Amino acid sequence: MVLGCAKNHVDAEEMAVRLEQAGYTVSADPAAADLIIVHTCGFIEKARRESIRALMDVVSLKQDAQKQKEDEREDGTGSPKILVTGCLSQRYPGELLEGIPELDGLAGTQAPRDIVDLVRRILSGERVVEVGPPGRGAPGTCGGEISGAPGLRYRPQSRPWAYVRVAEGCRRRCTYCAIPSMRGPLVSRPLEHIMKEVEFLSAAGVREVNLIAQDLGDYGVDLCGKKLLPELLLRLSDVPGISWVRPLYVHPDGVSSQFARAMARSKAVPYVDMPIEHGSARVLKLMGRPGPDRIRQAVDTLKEQVPGIFIRTSVIVGFPGETRRDFEETMELLAECEFHRVAVFGYSLEEGTPAASLPDRVPPQTRVRRIREMQHLSTALSRQSSLRLEAKVIDVMLERPALQEEWWAGRGVHQAPEVDGKVFLRIGPASKAVPGDIRRGRVSSPGLLNLWAREVAD
Numbered sequence: 310m311v312l313g314c315a316k317n318h319v320d321a322e323e324m325a326v327r328l329e330q331a332g333y334t335v336s337a338d339p340a341a342a343d344l345i346i347v348h349t350c351g352f353i354e355k356a357r358r359e360s361i362r363a364l365m366d367v368v369s370l371k372q373d374a375q376k377q378k379e380d381e382r383e384d385g386t387g388s389p390k391i392l393v394t395g396c397l398s399q400r401y402p403g404e405l406l407e408g409i410p411e412l413d414g415l416a417g418t419q420a421p422r423d424i425v426d427l428v429r430r431i432l433s434g435e436r437v438v439e440v441g442p443p444g445r446g447a448p449g450t451c452g453g454e455i456s457g458a459p460g461l462r463y464r465p466q467s468r469p470w471a472y473v474r475v476a477e478g479c480r481r482r483c484t485y486c487a488i489p490s491m492r493g494p495l496v497s498r499p500l501e502h503i504m505k506e507v508e509f510l511s512a513a514g515v516r517e518v519n520l521i522a523q524d525l526g527d528y529g530v531d532l533c534g535k536k537l538l539p540e541l542l543l544r545l546s547d548v549p550g551i552s553w554v555r556p557l558y559v560h561p562d563g564v565s566s567q568f569a570r571a572m573a574r575s576k577a578v579p580y581v582d583m584p585i586e587h588g589s590a591r592v593l594k595l596m597g598r599p600g601p602d603r604i605r606q607a608v609d610t611l612k613e614q615v616p617g618i619f620i621r622t623s624v625i626v627g628f629p630g631e632t633r634r635d636f637e638e639t640m641e642l643l644a645e646c647e648f649h650r651v652a653v654f655g656y657s658l659e660e661g662t663p664a665a666s667l668p669d670r671v672p673p674q675t676r677v678r679r680i681r682e683m684q685h686l687s688t689a690l691s692r693q694s695s696l697r698l699e700a701k702v703i704d705v706m707l708e709r710p711a712l713q714e715e716w717w718a719g720r721g722v723h724q725a726p727e728v729d730g731k732v733f734l735r736i737g738p739a740s741k742a743v744p745g746d747i748r749r750g751r752v753s754s755p756g757l758l759n760l761w762a763r764e765v766a767d
């Protein structure tokens with residue numbers, strides 16, 4: 310069971326492959342399992358509650374199984390074991406062990422690397438608690454050495470896209486963020502390992518790779534003191550079979566002319582997810598983030614050098630000390646930069662972060678009111694961006710046949726997986742299509758996130 314972000318999903322794939330390579334059978338059905346792994350998220354309050362809920366569901370499943378076994382055999386053995394891993398257990402091991410005595414094992418963010426040993430010990434009856442320093446070195450490694458990577462990808466489904474994690478952890482210290490305390494310092498994967506993994510994925514039918522890290526723009530700084538994302542984009546464009554490369558989560562300080570040029574000259578789609586978090590210079594300073602001028606410069610660089618660029622972003626509303634004027638400055642900057650999509654988050658007080666001790670907390674009802682206002686703007690910007698595509702001919706990567714005959718569901722370059730909606734494309738009756746095909750469609754009706762289009766000849 311995996312909660313949280315795309316990085317956690319890549320972790321879960323790695324754990325599944327390592328366990329299968331060690332001879333275990335991996336099942337998606339907790340009721341059929343001898344051991345259930347719950348890979349958690351500890352990012353913000355809302356995500357933590359979701360992880361706890363998932364854990365409690367598994368605990369009641371275990372209790373039901375125990376009761377059933379007791380009825381049958383009077384000794385309660387044979388019920389599933391529970392191992393909790395990931396960010397929540399990295400951050401709150403003591404609280405989890407105390408609050409959920411039914412746990413048979415607890416491990417932190419290094420668990421994907423050590424999963425075989427953890428499972429073997431728990432199944433042999435040991436109650437295992439392993440929480441090391443946050444993070445675990447580069448993904449796919451075993452204490453730095455390579456073990457079976459790049460094949461540590463679990464490909465049960467035939468979806469033509471995949472997330473590829475290029476680094477773990479973060480070297481920045483945004484004052485509201487607890488991620489470095491869970492995921493550790495920046496550790497980049499050697500470029501050659503990423504190349505091998507993408508070749509492996511391409512051979513497995515993947516046509517779009519979505520590059521992920523806490524801060525993609527910083528990729529490589531720990532390896533050789535320079536930002537390697539531009540080089541990575543150009544190198545990935547040489548991998549046969551890969552059509553699209555999508556950079557997700559680039560800090561504004563990671564946007565340079567070199568990066569934008571590499572975007573324009575490679576198989577990178579004209580799309581970037583660049584969180585700005587706020588629009589007020591005063592609040593951005595309190596957050597430890599780049600100011601509005603640096604944000605404008607990053608946006609201008611992308612718009613000038615990457616034709617047709619779509620920029621997704623995210624903002625935090627209700628940061629301590631945020632005044633009405635600060636909030637309005639954020640709205641103004643978003644409208645001025647015409648962001649394609651805006652994800653809106655309410656400030657979540659994270660204990661142990663510098664922002665948690667800042668004065669002048671924004672009252673909850675004010676925060677909720679501002680979130681609603683910001684979501685109105687976000688919707689308007691999304692609609693505006695979709696309307697600009699009306700009657701335009703766009704590339705669509707096909708993902709699966711839609712319910713209606715002759716229609717396929719897919720995505721355009723402006724749509725990242727799982728967050729930006731779909732394109733429903735009508736293709737000719739005789740047209741043979743497979744997932745990963747890229748077809749051209751003229752947009753007939755733009756919805757807020759989804760688009761409808763008809764295939765046009767090349």
Ligand code: SF4
Pocket residue numbers: 479480481482483486487488489523524560
């Ligand atoms: S760059 Fe992202 S992950 Fe790193 S500290 Fe800032 S918000 Fe957290």
